[in-house]
Amino acid sequence: IVILVFLLCPGVSSDIVLTQSGPQIKKPGESATLSCTFSGFTLSGSTYYAGWVRQDPGKPLEWLGMIRGDKAYTYYADSVKGRFTVSVDSSSKSYLEMSSLKTEDTAVYYCARDSQ
Numbered sequence: 365i366v367i368l369v370f371l372l373c374p375g376v377s378s379d380i381v382l383t384q385s386g387p388q389i390k391k392p393g394e395s396a397t398l399s400c401t402f403s404g405f406t407l408s409g410s411t412y413y414a415g416w417v418r419q420d421p422g423k424p425l426e427w428l429g430m431i432r433g434d435k436a437y438t439y440y441a442d443s444v445k446g447r448f449t450v451s452v453d454s455s456s457k458s459y460l461e462m463s464s465l466k467t468e469d470t471a472v473y474y475c476a477r478d479s480q
Contacts (some may be wrong), residue, residue, distance in 0.1 A: 407452055417474045
């Protein structure tokens with residue numbers, strides 16, 4: 365299982381920077397955690413959403429989940445419910461925790477923030 369992480373921040377000021385964790389290689393059944401650090405605005409406690417999507421080569425983007433900065437709302441795609449968890453911490457980081465990885469989880473993973 366190969367996990368690559370990139371960033372999406374459409375329609376957002378160039379002063380906003382998202383910094384992601386590096387690529388990972390995992391075996392089926394293992395777990396992985398991806399992180400994304402947001403700077404140029406405050407995610408923690410805000411009404412901005414941090415989200416994660418992925419793309420398997422040759423396929424369209426697949427939305428995985430998102431969480432509001434104040435942790436009031438969290439949403440997941442049915443395909444990852446129960447295996448993937450999206451979270452934020454007090455230092456404006458978002459995490460995608462993935463458990464029980466499957467070969468079909470091989471993809472490029474993107475961190476994103478809404479343009480609100």
